Amino acid sequence: MGRLIVLVLLVVLAVWLVRRALRAPGDQADLRKRAEAAGQLVRCAHCGVHLPRSEARDAGGLLYCSDEHARLGER
Ligand SMILES: [Zn+2]
Numbered sequence: 735m736g737r738l739i740v741l742v743l744l745v746v747l748a749v750w751l752v753r754r755a756l757r758a759p760g761d762q763a764d765l766r767k768r769a770e771a772a773g774q775l776v777r778c779a780h781c782g783v784h785l786p787r788s789e790a791r792d793a794g795g796l797l798y799c800s801d802e803h804a805r806l807g808e809r
Contacts, residue, residue, distance in 0.1 A: 779808045 774787045779796040780803035790797040793804040 778803055780804075780806050781809070 778799035791804040798804040
């Protein structure tokens with residue numbers, strides 16, 4: 735009976751390890767996908783800093799990191 739419990743514990747441990755190993759790369763891909771969905775990185779036309787698309791200011795068809803740079807325009 736004791737051997738059976740040890741065997742079951744080993745199987746559970748093995749399944750857990752395999753699932754964890756399989757999940758790790760998937761999580762990283764998910765993170766990247768989420769980062770892309772949250773905001774594709776764009777470049778400020780004035781200073782060249784990269785920022786998420788959702789935070790960029792759109793002025794005259796160009797993207798800027800701040801209202802200040804949108805006012806100053808392309809450099
Ligand atoms: Zn800028």
